Amino acid sequence: MTTSFGTIGVVCGGVGAARFLRALAGVHPAAATVGVVNTGDDTVLHGLSISPDLDTITYTLAGAIDPERGWGLRDESWRAMEALARFTAVRPDGSAAAPTWFNLGDQDLATHFYRTARLREGATLTEVTDEVRRAFGLEQRLVPMSDQRVTTVVSLADEGIDVSFQEYFVQRRHGVPVSAVRFDGADTALLTAAARAAINDSEVVVIAPSNPLVSIGPVRALADVDQLLGRRRDTVVAISPIVGGAALKGPADRMLVELGHEPSVVGVARLYAPIASALVIDPVDEPLAAQVEAAGMRAIVTPSIMISPEVGHELARRTLAAAGFTA
Ligand code: FO1
Numbered sequence: 001m002t003t004s005f006g007t008i009g010v011v012c013g014g015v016g017a018a019r020f021l022r023a024l025a026g027v028h029p030a031a032a033t034v035g036v037v038n039t040g041d042d043t044v045l046h047g048l049s050i051s052p053d054l055d056t057i058t059y060t061l062a063g064a065i066d067p068e069r070g071w072g073l074r075d076e077s078w079r080a081m082e083a084l085a086r087f088t089a090v091r092p093d094g095s096a097a098a099p100t101w102f103n104l105g106d107q108d109l110a111t112h113f114y115r116t117a118r119l120r121e122g123a124t125l126t127e128v129t130d131e132v133r134r135a136f137g138l139e140q141r142l143v144p145m146s147d148q149r150v151t152t153v154v155s156l157a158d159e160g161i162d163v164s165f166q167e168y169f170v171q172r173r174h175g176v177p178v179s180a181v182r183f184d185g186a187d188t189a190l191l192t193a194a195a196r197a198a199i200n201d202s203e204v205v206v207i208a209p210s211n212p213l214v215s216i217g218p219v220r221a222l223a224d225v226d227q228l229l230g231r232r233r234d235t236v237v238a239i240s241p242i243v244g245g246a247a248l249k250g251p252a253d254r255m256l257v258e259l260g261h262e263p264s265v266v267g268v269a270r271l272y273a274p275i276a277s278a279l280v281i282d283p284v285d286e287p288l289a290a291q292v293e294a295a296g297m298r299a300i301v302t303p304s305i306m307i308s309p310e311v312g313h314e315l316a317r318r319t320l321a322a323a324g325f326t327a
Helices: 015-024 052-061 079-088 106-120 125-135 165-171 193-201 225-231 252-258 265-272 283-294 309-321
Strands: 008-012 033-037 043-045 048-050 141-144 151-156 161-164 178-184 204-207 236-239 278-281 298-301
Touching: 008 015, 008 193, 015 033, 015 052, 015 309, 033 052, 033 193, 048 106, 052 125, 052 141, 079 106, 106 125, 125 141, 141 193, 151 165, 161 165, 178 252, 193 225, 204 309, 236 309, 265 278, 265 283, 278 283, 278 309, 283 298
Parallel strands: 008 033, 008 204, 033 141, 204 236, 236 278, 278 298
Antiparallel strands: 043 048, 151 161, 151 178
């Protein structure tokens, strides 16, 4: 067993990852944690560069997240969105101006204004993310998976069209069947140097309880990521986002089925076995532990629904211990 303040790298999507990072901060120094964050959900609306997963994690760690929604800022107002609605009546057919289906709160807009302006000045997303992190007073480091654009594209089974992730997730409330997912730009986009270091050099890498297909999938689609993780899989631990056959949040369970995977911890284990040696599963899934092991991963059984800080801390401790690391 190692006891140290070594760096923990966490491969992250949105809400589940944010809550895990918050829990991790209770058992490990925040400054020794690096989140490698999915940017496949990023979008441009009103000319603004929006990075939902980066912002969800930043706001959660800063204690500024809206606790009910799990995204956006608490005590938010929506005056800008209300004012935008005025223009939808006069918008000519075919114009995409003034979209109101994606809700941007008045304070949240400030983050997008800043990110957009800095990117236009030539800053990288890595630099801007660090500036936003410092503005919110976070000690954890957060790094985008890539400084180049990678776009998660979802093929809709019924409509027979391809849409961006947010058009699927928010506009259609992730309520329509999906026939395929792809990550445009992932074949040429580079893992950022900071993300590569977090994945390669951290003492432990945790794959957060995020959607394996559309949150962790875009990170894995970048060149080298699976090889880097696979080379050190003994110290890579994943936390299942599926508990009792259902997603803790979002459409992961339905997506797994629609894309040909089993919607259970066993399906998750089959996806992660090449890159991680252990899968943390909730006691409700203990009967499937042998199948997780048959899929090639050690099953670590511990409560994984972070209903209280204590449960979160124990989850974080057990996750690190699974890689031989004591917090
Ligand atoms: N999710 C919604 O369900 N509806 C929204 O209108 C919405 C707006 C939004 C604005 C900024 C932001 O950072 C996140 C937002 N989200 C919204 C959440 C976002 O779509 C999801 O968290 C992810 O992309 C999935 O991880």
